[in-house]
Amino acid sequence: MSPTFEELSVGQDIGGRSIDVTRQDLVKYAGASGDFNPIHWNEAFATGVELPGVIAHGMFTMGAAVQLVSDWAGDPAAVVDYQTRFTKPVLVADTTGTGAAGAVIEVSGAIGALDAEARTARVDLAVVFDGQKVLMKAQALVKVA
Amino acid sequence: MTINPDLQGRSYPAAEVYDVGREKIREFARAVKATHPAHFDVDAAQGLGHRDLVAPPTFAIIVAQRADAQLIEDPEAGIDFSRVVHADQRFTHHRPIFAGDRLVAELHVDGVRAMGGGAMITTRAEIFALTDGDGREPVSTTKSSILVRGEGQ
Numbered sequence: 257m258s259p260t261f262e263e264l265s266v267g268q269d270i271g272g273r274s275i276d277v278t279r280q281d282l283v284k285y286a287g288a289s290g291d292f293n294p295i296h297w298n299e300a301f302a303t304g305v306e307l308p309g310v311i312a313h314g315m316f317t318m319g320a321a322v323q324l325v326s327d328w329a330g331d332p333a334a335v336v337d338y339q340t341r342f343t344k345p346v347l348v349a350d351t352t353g354t355g356a357a358g359a360v361i362e363v364s365g366a367i368g369a370l371d372a373e374a375r376t377a378r379v380d381l382a383v384v385f386d387g388q389k390v391l392m393k394a395q396a397l398v399k400v401a
Numbered sequence: 402m403t404i405n406p407d408l409q410g411r412s413y414p415a416a417e418v419y420d421v422g423r424e425k426i427r428e429f430a431r432a433v434k435a436t437h438p439a440h441f442d443v444d445a446a447q448g449l450g451h452r453d454l455v456a457p458p459t460f461a462i463i464v465a466q467r468a469d470a471q472l473i474e475d476p477e478a479g480i481d482f483s484r485v486v487h488a489d490q491r492f493t494h495h496r497p498i499f500a501g502d503r504l505v506a507e508l509h510v511d512g513v514r515a516m517g518g519g520a521m522i523t524t525r526a527e528i529f530a531l532t533d534g535d536g537r538e539p540v541s542t543t544k545s546s547i548l549v550r551g552e553g554q
Binding site: 275281284285287288289290291293294295301305306313314315316318319320322323325326327330331332333335336337338339340341342396 | 425428429431432433434435436437439440449451455456457458459462463466467482483484485486487488489490491492493494497550
């Protein structure tokens with residue numbers, strides 16, 4: 257069920273989800289997006305450019321985090337604006353062949369602001385990896401019926 | 402390696418057309434672990450009043466990064482792609498992207514700022530859909546900042 261504007265209030269929780277990430281997911285995202293920067297799939301290359309290891313595409317994390325909002329809104333087309341800053345890398349361990357996650361990203365959302373004239377809700381996302389926020393000011397503006 | 406400060410204010414006109422296919426929307430949606438039926442099932446998308454599959458909210462990055470590549474690959478820019486880190490990103494959707502759209506992007510370099518031995522570069526892609534009769538309709542504005550790390554950063 258899609259939310260209606262009248263039933264929303266600032267501070268309201270829209271829920272959360274946990275996202276398991278593997279190196280294979282990063283390869284899939286590279287292929288789907290066309291971003292083949294080797295820091296997202298090659299350990300030697302990543303450490304060679306002074307990164308701690310293979311890191312997820314910021315856009316993978318941003319793209320995966322907004323699904324919570326699409327599902328809550330009931331229609332992904334209701335997300336009219338979405339922004340974030342990438343503050344910490346998501347290091348993805350090599351778990352190839354084990355079935356285990358290489359990283360786990362926790363996403364939760366709450367209503368940060370409401371605009372009665374535009375009938376939009378701003379959803380503020382908290383996106384956490386390894387106990388630290390990896391996205392800052394992750395905000396999605398949603399058109400509400 | 403030095404970033405060319407004269408990049409600021411530069412624009413790259415719309416080049417190739419990006420045809421948004423249903424399978425590409427499905428592939429991208431799977432890649433960001435999206436499960437909403439409007440990305441996968443035409444009937445579900447139409448049931449929400451859309452003409453075809455709806456692209457995920459960050460799908461426009463494909464078109465924006467193709468436009469960015471014109472800058473990154475410009476030998477005059479002096480950007481080492483292996484030292485590029487994405488700093489921030491924003492999508493403003495004037496309307497959703499649907500399967501069947503034919504998109505073009507104009508790239509604008511809005512800012513270049515030296516940071517340590519590197520630079521922060523802010524770009525804006527204005528994405529339009531081509532319409533019948535040679536028109537174009539605004540679809541998305543994407544803004545992105547990339548940090549090109551200097552040595553030891």
